[in-house]
Amino acid sequence: MPADLFGTPVLPGLATVDDLIAPDEEAALIAAIDSAPLSPFRFQGWTGKRLTASYGWRYDFDTARLGETDPMPDWLTPLKARAAAFAGLGRDDLVQALLIRYDPGAGIGWHRDRPVFEHVVGISLGAPAVMRLRRRIERGFERRSLPLPPCGAYHLSDEARHGWEHSIAPIEETRWSITFRSFTDRERPR
Secondary structure, eight states, X not given: OOXXXXXXXXXXXXEEESXXXXXXXXXXXXXXXXXXXXXXXXXXXXXXXXXXXXXXXXXXXXXXXXXXXXXXXXXXXXXXXXXHHHHTXXXXXXXXXXXXXXXXXXXXXXXXXXXXXXXEEEEEEESOEEEEEEEEETXXXXXXXXXXXXXXXXXXXXXXXXXXXXXXXXXXXXXXXXXXXXXXXXXXXX
C-alpha cells in the first residue's frame, strides 16, 4: 500500500507498484492501444476528450446497461495475468479491459467505477499523472493524491474502491492506460 513520507498508508484498499511492466514493454503496449478501435468516450449524450475501447464487457453510459463486447485480444493476456497476480486475484477474475488514450488536455472527472465491478487494476503508460481521491465528510471533502508513474499500476479495492471517488486532471502530454476490472459476486452476469 502506498504511504506518505511518515509511513502512513495513503488509503486502505489502495495498493501500488511502480514497475508492473518493464520500460521496454511500454512502447509495444502503447502501439497496441493506438492500433485498437478507439473512439471518444460517451456519457449520456456527451462526448469526452479521451479515446477508449472496451473488451470482455462494456458499460454503455447512454443506456445505463452492461453488455458483452469483443473478447480481450491476445496481446492483453500476459498483462492481465500480471495485473491479477499483483491484485491477488485469479487470472479469470479480471473480466473487463478498458484501453484509454488521454491526449493533451484530456482527463477524467470525479467518479466511482460502476457498482457491477469490484476490483479495479490500472496500468499507466506514457506521461506521469496524479490520481486525485476524495470522499465526502461533514465539512466538505477529505482528499488524497496518488502519483501514477509510467509502467506502474494501482489496485482499488474495499474502502478505496467503494468509499472514495477518483479523478485525473488534464495534463499536457499524452498518457495511456489499461484498466482491468472484476465483477462483484452479486452483480456477476449469469
